[in-house]
Amino acid sequence: MHIVIKLFGVPLSCPITNSMNIWFSCFLFIIVTPAHIVRLYDRFEALDKEKTGHLRPQDFGAINRLAMNPIGDRIIGAFFSPGQETVDFHSFVRILAHFRPADKKHPKDPSMPEPVNSRTSKLKFAFQLYDQDKDGKISRAELLQVLRSMLEMQVTEEQLESIADRTIQEADLDNDDAISFEEFRKSLEKVNIDHKMSIRFLR
Amino acid sequence: MSLSFLERGLLLLVMLIFLEGTVLTLGAASSPDISAQDNTGGGHDRRDDHRGIAGSHEQTNYTYTKKAFPVLSLDYHHIQVPFEISLWVLLASLMKLGFHLIPRLSGIVPESCLLIVVGLLVGGLIKLAGEEVPPVLDSNLFFLCLLPPIILDAGYFLPIRPFMENIGTILMFAVVGTLWNAFFVGGLLYAVCQIEGTYLSQVELLPCLLFGSIISAVDPVAVLAVFEEIHINELLHILVFGESLLNDAVTVVLYHLFEEYSGAGEVTPMDVVLGVICFLIVSLGGIAVGAIYGILAAFTSRFTSHTRVIEPLFVFVYSYMAYLSAEMFHLSGIMALIACGAVMRPYVEANISHKSHTTVKYFLKMWSSVSETLIFIFLGVATVAGPHAWNWTFVSVTVILCLVSRVIGVVGLTFIINKFRIVKLTTKDQFIVAYGGLRGAIAFSLGYLLNKDHFPMRTMFLTAIITEIFFTVFVQGMTIKPLVDLLAVKKKQEAKRSINEEIHTQFLDHLLTGIEDICGHYGHHHWKDKLNRFNKKYIKKCLIAGERYKEPQLIAFYHKMEFKQAIELVESGGGVKLPSAMPSQVSMQNIQPKKLPPAVAERALPQFTKGREEEIRKILRSNLQKTRQRLRSYNRHTLVADPFEDGWNDFLLKKQRMIELEKKMSNYLTVPAAPPDSPTMCRARLASDPNAFYNIKASSEGVPTIQVDLASPQSPDSVNMLNEFSKRGAKDQGLGQREVATRDEDQGLMMKPSSAGKEEKGEEEGGNKNPGLMRCLSDPGPSNEDEEDEPFLP
Numbered sequence: 003m004h005i006v007i008k009l010f011g012v013p014l015s016c017p018i019t020n021s022m023n024i025w026f027s028c029f030l031f032i033i034v035t036p037a038h039i040v041r042l043y044d045r046f047e048a049l050d051k052e053k054t055g056h057l058r059p060q061d062f063g064a065i066n067r068l069a070m071n072p073i074g075d076r077i078i079g080a081f082f083s084p085g086q087e088t089v090d091f092h093s094f095v096r097i098l099a100h101f102r103p104a105d106k107k108h109p110k111d112p113s114m115p116e117p118v119n120s121r122t123s124k125l126k127f128a129f130q131l132y133d134q135d136k137d138g139k140i141s142r143a144e145l146l147q148v149l150r151s152m153l154e155m156q157v158t159e160e161q162l163e164s165i166a167d168r169t170i171q172e173a174d175l176d177n178d179d180a181i182s183f184e185e186f187r188k189s190l191e192k193v194n195i196d197h198k199m200s201i202r203f204l205r
Numbered sequence: 206m207s208l209s210f211l212e213r214g215l216l217l218l219v220m221l222i223f224l225e226g227t228v229l230t231l232g233a234a235s236s237p238d239i240s241a242q243d244n245t246g247g248g249h250d251r252r253d254d255h256r257g258i259a260g261s262h263e264q265t266n267y268t269y270t271k272k273a274f275p276v277l278s279l280d281y282h283h284i285q286v287p288f289e290i291s292l293w294v295l296l297a298s299l300m301k302l303g304f305h306l307i308p309r310l311s312g313i314v315p316e317s318c319l320l321i322v323v324g325l326l327v328g329g330l331i332k333l334a335g336e337e338v339p340p341v342l343d344s345n346l347f348f349l350c351l352l353p354p355i356i357l358d359a360g361y362f363l364p365i366r367p368f369m370e371n372i373g374t375i376l377m378f379a380v381v382g383t384l385w386n387a388f389f390v391g392g393l394l395y396a397v398c399q400i401e402g403t404y405l406s407q408v409e410l411l412p413c414l415l416f417g418s419i420i421s422a423v424d425p426v427a428v429l430a431v432f433e434e435i436h437i438n439e440l441l442h443i444l445v446f447g448e449s450l451l452n453d454a455v456t457v458v459l460y461h462l463f464e465e466y467s468g469a470g471e472v473t474p475m476d477v478v479l480g481v482i483c484f485l486i487v488s489l490g491g492i493a494v495g496a497i498y499g500i501l502a503a504f505t506s507r508f509t510s511h512t513r514v515i516e517p518l519f520v521f522v523y524s525y526m527a528y529l530s531a532e533m534f535h536l537s538g539i540m541a542l543i544a545c546g547a548v549m550r551p552y553v554e555a556n557i558s559h560k561s562h563t564t565v566k567y568f569l570k571m572w573s574s575v576s577e578t579l580i581f582i583f584l585g586v587a588t589v590a591g592p593h594a595w596n597w598t599f600v601s602v603t604v605i606l607c608l609v610s611r612v613i614g615v616v617g618l619t620f621i622i623n624k625f626r627i628v629k630l631t632t633k634d635q636f637i638v639a640y641g642g643l644r645g646a647i648a649f650s651l652g653y654l655l656n657k658d659h660f661p662m663r664t665m666f667l668t669a670i671i672t673e674i675f676f677t678v679f680v681q682g683m684t685i686k687p688l689v690d691l692l693a694v695k696k697k698q699e700a701k702r703s704i705n706e707e708i709h710t711q712f713l714d715h716l717l718t719g720i721e722d723i724c725g726h727y728g729h730h731h732w733k734d735k736l737n738r739f740n741k742k743y744i745k746k747c748l749i750a751g752e753r754y755k756e757p758q759l760i761a762f763y764h765k766m767e768f769k770q771a772i773e774l775v776e777s778g779g780g781v782k783l784p785s786a787m788p789s790q791v792s793m794q795n796i797q798p799k800k801l802p803p804a805v806a807e808r809a810l811p812q813f814t815k816g817r818e819e820e821i822r823k824i825l826r827s828n829l830q831k832t833r834q835r836l837r838s839y840n841r842h843t844l845v846a847d848p849f850e851d852g853w854n855d856f857l858l859k860k861q862r863m864i865e866l867e868k869k870m871s872n873y874l875t876v877p878a879a880p881p882d883s884p885t886m887c888r889a890r891l892a893s894d895p896n897a898f899y900n901i902k903a904s905s906e907g908v909p910t911i912q913v914d915l916a917s918p919q920s921p922d923s924v925n926m927l928n929e930f931s932k933r934g935a936k937d938q939g940l941g942q943r944e945v946a947t948r949d950e951d952q953g954l955m956m957k958p959s960s961a962g963k964e965e966k967g968e969e970e971g972g973n974k975n976p977g978l979m980r981c982l983s984d985p986g987p988s989n990e991d992e993e994d995e996p997f998l999p
Contacts, residue, residue: 045723071719073716098720103627128716156760196628
């Protein structure tokens with residue numbers, strides 16, 4: 003089934019497999035601009051080898067470069083909400099919308115919900131990648147896991163431990179031996195997250 | 206110090222007048238380049254005898270009269286040229302000293318202005334003394350001697366990350382902006398010249414365009430001098446500075462193009478096409494030449510582990526040769542120098558010793574500082590020297606047009622650039638970029654190079670250039686600081702990176718690369734990641750000596766931080782006591798030992814049991830008794846080992862291991878106890894007994910390169926301690942260590958082994974295996990540069 007949308011006079015044809023997606027797709031235009039949706043949809047289709055309209059972890063795993071990425075499996079995991087086996091196009095775009103460059107022109111409207119590509123949301127997304135057990139804190143063990151995967155077996159266990167200890171000691175302000183979201187945010191206040199966590203083509 | 210500035214200044218001036226007067230009246234005033242004028246009328250017989258010159262009348266003098274043997278004679282000409290050069294350098298340095306002793310003045314007026322004024326004064330004095338002012342800002346001298354140190358300093362310490370992130374913007378400003386400026390100023394100037402009544406109608410279009418191209422280039426020396434003092438945020442700094450570096454290629458091409466064809470009087474479209482090709486060759490060729498020399502330098506530094514003394518020399522010589530090679534082909538020397546410095550830096554820094562690194566850093570800073578000072582002084586002197594041809598219309602139109610074209614150019618370009626940037630440039634940023642476009646000595650030297658015959662209006666050009674330089678340096682240079690404060694432009698962030706930032710930034714890099722891969726988008730992060738992998742896989746293996754190429758970025762950063770803190774700890778507090786039976790209850794929030802009140806320190810002092818104390822005393826006694834004196838023969842080519850420093854290294858290592866031990870046992874850091882002696886006493890004790898402490902033991906194979914973990918404990922006693930308190934029950938580790946300990950006991954408990962060869966090997970191995978350790982320890986002097994901390998390709 004195809005839906006033809008006329009945007010600025012240009013007909014845009016998006017194949018939609020599920021009737022629910024029609025409704026969601028309209029919502030998508032708020033998050034990402036139309037041209038990019040088409041591109042992302044093409045990509046979605048390219049990844050979805052069996053044309054089911056949903057992506058499974060194996061489809062992500064087929065991307066070779068992602069396999070080389072030390073935190074590749076975490077990223078893949080972030081696309082799937084807890085309990086879900088598949089991800090549809092809407093969720094796919096929604097996750098990717100986190101990486102849209104922040105729009106500074108529109109003034110912040112306190113009544114509207116926090117936009118998905120604001121600084122806080124971006125940081126929250128990154129935080130969730132660290133915090134695998136979703137308890138709201140990055141514990142020492144979780145930090146160690148991340149360090150181990152990033153440093154790729156080139157260092158000893160003691161070094162990793164001392165780095166982890168040092169990291170927590172630096173960031174931990176309430177002495178609970180773990181990094182909460184607020185502490186995480188505070189330690190990154192000097193880094194330009196808007197710049198760092200933005201992909202230009204998703205503008 | 207009791208003299209006020211006025212008195213000091215007067216004294217200095219009097220001294221200088223005296224020196225200059227005697228210097229210049231003793232012989233003809235010659236320019237400081239090596240063109241010593243032959244002075245046959247000198248009349249010093251001794252000199253003539255010395256050189257064996259057989260002048261006819263001298264010959265007769267020699268045969269007929271026997272003079273008394275000259276016990277003391279004055280021969281100024283022998284040393285004239287080097288003496289004058291040294292005098293200028295001394296003057297420059299003394300001036301620099303003087304300015305910083307008056308805090309108020311250096312806060313209001315930027316250094317560059319003051320130096321130009323000094324140059325004016327000196328030039329004025331020389332003129333007053335009746336002598337001809339030497340043409341000091343000779344183009345050869347400038348381009349071959351004065352400019353390279355400044356550019357090399359800039360290129361070697363260029364912050365690569367912000368530079369690469371903004372490279373598009375920088376290139377736009379450098380290339381398109383300079384072209385726009387050149388043509389706008391040149392064209393409008395020509396139009397003005399054609400107006401009746403200005404008596405300038407003989408100035409043709411092409412010379413005007415040439416003039417426009419000379420004057421439109423933003424000068425790196427002036428920008429550096431002024432921006433260094435206003436501490437503006439990194440983005441703006443790198444934008445203006447990067448632009449000033451990269452516009453050299455454009456300037457070179459335009460200059461040569463217009464100079465060539467000014468004679469012919471016209472430029473055909475073919476020439477324009479050739480010009481464009483020339484531009485590509487000049488810029489890319491310059492970068493290529495620089496990169497080749499940079500790789501050569503990196504490769505050479507791989508083998509310098511035995512001749513550490515000459516390591517810094519390679520950095521300087523290769524860079525200078527890159528510059529000269531590029532200049533030989535009329536490529537862009539500045540870009541070659543930048544490319545050479547930037548390419549060689551990560552590899553050279555991984556290979557050379559810490560002392561060499563410090564040497565390179567301080568030499569570069571010193572030379573660039575002196576060069577900069579000299580350039581500004583010479584500008585002042587050259588202004589006095591003239592010749593000048595003042596033309597109100599031309600000069601004022603030039604100044605106004607330069608400002609106008611710069612503003613229009615920046616605003617227009619930013620409008621286009623902002624469409625492609627994630628972090629947009631605000632109006633404030635645009636203002637600073639426009640206002641920060643200072644002209645400097647490069648413009649003057651290029652003007653000076655012009656041939657008098659081809660360009661009869663050369664003097665008028667020079668006058669206009671000097672006026673423009675003065676205007677930008679004085680007016681814009683002085684007012685930019687208050688304007689920055691007024692507009693509340695973001696300033697440079699002084700704080701260093703924390704380890705949190707480092708880890709999270711790397712994490713985010715990986716995340717973004719992953720997301721880009723999912724999107725199928727070959728963006729910024731994709732290429733950076735690819736470059737990093739390529740670098741790690743192939744390049745590092747070739748260019749970095751030993752095993753260091755495997756060291757991950759994060760570990761290097763972490764070690765650097767830890768050692769800096771260890772040094773701070775030691776300098777402030779003294780020693781960490783040996784661990785006790787019970788874990789310490791005090792945890793440390795931030796390691797700020799200087800601020801800890803002594804009461805807290807006292808409370809946290811671990812108490813020893815009596816038996817423990819006995820053991821410790823026994824260990825110390827037995828080790829101290831085995832002190833060996835080593836006599837090293839003096840050799841000019843080896844770096845003399847500083848016994849104080851060696852002991853210091855070992856002491857710090859011991860401390861580091863103790864800290865690790867503490868961490869393992871209690872998960873808290875103990876508060877360092879206030880020592881009974883002052884730190885100086887501790888050091889004195891160390892200095893007297895350099896061999897009393899423990900050497901790094903070469904670890905067994907199978908353990909990766911950098912080892913900061915608990916390597917060999919010093920005796921069976923400490924092994925017991927380890928086993929007792931180790932929470933993780935690393936039994937095998939304890940065993941291994943005990944083995945090591947027994948092995949060492951045979952050798953006499955960790956003392957420096959008997960044979961010199963073995964010791965050297967042990968040291969060398971230790972040196973190779975823990976270069977990070979060695980390197981970070983030698984220079985405890987604080988350096989506020991945070992370029993070092995920034996990773997190359999994070």
